[in-house]
Amino acid sequence: MAAGSTLPVVVIIPAKDEAARIAETIAGVRHIPGVEVVIVVDDGSTDGTARIAAHEGAEVVRHSRNYGKADAMMSGLGRVTGLRRVGRLDDRASVLFVDADLEASAQAVGALVGPVAHGEADMTIATLPAQSTAGGGHGFVVGLARRGIEELTGWSPAQPLSGMRCLSPAAIEAATPFARGWGVEVGMTIDVLDAGLRIVEVPCDLHHRVTGTDWRSQVHRAAQYRDVALAIGVRRLRRRLGPTASGADG
Numbered sequence: 740m741a742a743g744s745t746l747p748v749v750v751i752i753p754a755k756d757e758a759a760r761i762a763e764t765i766a767g768v769r770h771i772p773g774v775e776v777v778i779v780v781d782d783g784s785t786d787g788t789a790r791i792a793a794h795e796g797a798e799v800v801r802h803s804r805n806y807g808k809a810d811a812m813m814s815g816l817g818r819v820t821g822l823r824r825v826g827r828l829d830d831r832a833s834v835l836f837v838d839a840d841l842e843a844s845a846q847a848v849g850a851l852v853g854p855v856a857h858g859e860a861d862m863t864i865a866t867l868p869a870q871s872t873a874g875g876g877h878g879f880v881v882g883l884a885r886r887g888i889e890e891l892t893g894w895s896p897a898q899p900l901s902g903m904r905c906l907s908p909a910a911i912e913a914a915t916p917f918a919r920g921w922g923v924e925v926g927m928t929i930d931v932l933d934a935g936l937r938i939v940e941v942p943c944d945l946h947h948r949v950t951g952t953d954w955r956s957q958v959h960r961a962a963q964y965r966d967v968a969l970a971i972g973v974r975r976l977r978r979r980l981g982p983t984a985s986g987a988d989g
């Protein structure tokens with residue numbers, strides 16, 4: 740936590756087959772001041788992700804099969820509610836979502852906490868520097884996401900898909916339930932702004948596994964495109980139908 744602040748932070752790490760990286764990522768976030776609990780949601784991994792996370796002292800939530808990133812994040816929030824109920828977590832704790840593949844650089848997400856803890860923002864989003872390995876994207880998903888957010892809120896984020904985010908309890912309430920799968924970041928950005936809350940992008944020196952050019956990467960991008968388009972489409976529809984449609988899924 741930033742100097743002078745005493746508010747606690749709970750970290751949620753959604754993880755699918757991250758055995759090679761999860762230990763270093765957990766160690767990285769433990770360096771962040773204020774972090775009281777680290778929750779790893781093993782989203783149906785077929786490797787040793789859950790075992791390693793437990794060994795590193797994380798609270799581990801396991802999905803018996805793969806449900807996708809957004810559901811892993813929702814399961815993490817379920818555990819947050821449970822920890823609050825048994826008095827292991829302060830009601831005012833901020834929630835810090837961190838991808839599992841950041842390894843030691845995960846420590847740098849600590850920069851997201853200060854503005855939320857000090858009430859300068861309700862949600863902060865990490866922006867990443869250029870990565871050492873070039874990605875294989877053409878900006879289709881990023882462009883779709885940015886244009887959709889701008890159309891519905893007037894705000895144009897630099898990195899609309901970045902998943903490293905710190906949310907106040909008010910922002911969590913505004914952002915849930917999350918849009919499905921890879922639409923989660925775009926959905927929460929629109930929903931948090933719709934609630935009249937403030938979002939700030941914060942540069943963080945993070946390094947992750949970039950999506951490449953092989954067929955698997957292209958299938959991944961197609962799924963991202965589909966989920967982002969759905970999150971935007973549902974919110975566009977809600978806008979047209981008015982507040983009665985606010986319970987629509989997605």
Ligand SMILES: O=c1ccn([C@@H]2O[C@H](COP(=O)(O)OP(=O)(O)O[C@H]3O[C@H](CO)[C@@H](O)[C@H](O)[C@H]3O)[C@@H](O)[C@H]2O)c(=O)[nH]1
Pocket residue numbers: 752753754755756757782805806807808811837838839840900901902903921922924947948949950963
């Ligand atoms: O079914 C899945 C797939 C992935 N993950 C985890 O989700 C995180 C992000 O997945 P990753 O494979 O690294 O996706 P990227 O395409 O690199 O993700 C970028 O784009 C996503 C949105 O499309 C954001 O959620 C990410 O934060 C952003 O780094 C990682 O911790 C994964 O282990 C799950 O929990 N369940």
Ligand SMILES: O=C(O)[C@H](O)COP(=O)(O)O
Pocket residue numbers: 874875876877878879880881882949950951959960963
């Ligand atoms: O590689 C990426 O950055 C993501 O998969 C998004 O792909 P894009 O570059 O086609 O938007």
